[in-house]
Amino acid sequence: MELNGEFPDLGIELLGVNGVGLETGVPQMVAGRFIPLLQDVAEVDAWTQWEVVYRDVIILDRDGVPVGVFNLTEHDLSMMGEYESLKGMLIDFAMM
Numbered sequence: 001m002e003l004n005g006e007f008p009d010l011g012i013e014l015l016g017v018n019g020v021g022l023e024t025g026v027p028q029m030v031a032g033r034f035i036p037l038l039q040d041v042a043e044v045d046a047w048t049q050w051e052v053v054y055r056d057v058i059i060l061d062r063d064g065v066p067v068g069v070f071n072l073t074e075h076d077l078s079m080m081g082e083y084e085s086l087k088g089m090l091i092d093f094a095m096m
Helices: 002-006 023-030 079-095
Strands: 016-018 035-040 055-061 067-071
Touching: 002 079, 016 023, 023 035, 055 079, 067 079
Parallel strands: 016 035
Antiparallel strands: 055 067
C-alpha cells in the first residue's frame, strides 16, 4: 500500500507464493494478512525454477523474470535500514 501511494505509476505488486507440498500451512499464513497468497503447483514449481530459499523476496521484472532476491531471515524489516533497502530495490527494478 505504501509503495502504491508513493509511486502509483510503477505498478508494484506484492504477492506471497507458497511452495508445492506446503499447503497445510496456508490457513495460518493468510490469517490476518493483506498480501495475496498464491499456491505454487507442480506444473509450475516456481520455487525450484527461482531457487527459492525460505523467506526470500523474489523481485520479478514486468515479464515475470527474477531480477533480485532479498531474504527476510538475513534482513530484518523491523530495522529501518533493511526496510529501506528492500523498498529501494523494489522501486529501482520497477523503474527499469
